[in-house]
Amino acid sequence: MGSHAICPGSFDPVTNGHLDIIRRAASLFEKVTVVVTENPMKHPAFSVEQRIDFIRRITKSVPNVSVDSHCGLLAEYTKSHEVTAIVKGLRAVSDFEYELQQATFNHKFDPGVDTVFLTARAEYMGLSSSAVKQIAYFGGEISDLVPGEILEDVKAGLGLMK
Numbered sequence: 001m002g003s004h005a006i007c008p009g010s011f012d013p014v015t016n017g018h019l020d021i022i023r024r025a026a027s028l029f030e031k032v033t034v035v036v037t038e039n040p041m042k043h044p045a046f047s048v049e050q051r052i053d054f055i056r057r058i059t060k061s062v063p064n065v066s067v068d069s070h071c072g073l074l075a076e077y078t079k080s081h082e083v084t085a086i087v088k089g090l091r092a093v094s095d096f097e098y099e100l101q102q103a104t105f106n107h108k109f110d111p112g113v114d115t116v117f118l119t120a121r122a123e124y125m126g127l128s129s130s131a132v133k134q135i136a137y138f139g140g141e142i143s144d145l146v147p148g149e150i151l152e153d154v155k156a157g158l159g160l161m162k
């Protein structure tokens with residue numbers, strides 16, 4: 001069995017910081033699936049279909065990356081798809097506390113999976129989907145925060161003029 005990693009997250013919307021982690025995961029593992037997680041307790045700005053479409057478009061040139069979605073415990077996904085690693089990006093100590101808890105639970109429910117942390121590159125350290133939404137809401141420029149291929153659709157989806 002080859003190495004199969006997943007990059008899970010809300011990706012609401014996907015940012016340049018996410019893309020950097022996905023690309024780096026793709027160079028470390030044979031197969032990478034980006035898993036858009038559906039959280040019924042969150043109210044996303046973009047539908048799961050839109051979020052999947054955005055990720056497909058920006059990863060088109062990376063052959064070993066595919067995109068999927070999942071609602072429920074992540075361990076159910078990892079067990080049923082023979083996933084060997086969960087790749088997460090770490091930006092700050094605050095990310096670490098939360099991610100450590102998630103990694104512990106994921107391993108408890110699927111002992112066959114390990115979590116691998118990639119540290120955020122300096123230029124993406126302060127970048128998050130919520131920052132993109134907040135900046136766009138107040139009329140700020142987001143062109144250097146999200147990939148160019150999806151920029152106009154992200155702006156339109158956030159209610160900004162095309």
Ligand code: ADP
Nearest residue numbers: 008009010011017018088089090120124127128
């Ligand atoms: P969630 O809603 O589950 O926190 P996100 O979509 O916000 O999911 O993020 C998914 C993953 O990408 C997380 O591991 C997060 O730490 C990582 N990530 C988010 N933004 C960045 C960034 N700018 N640089 C590196 N990793 C990031």
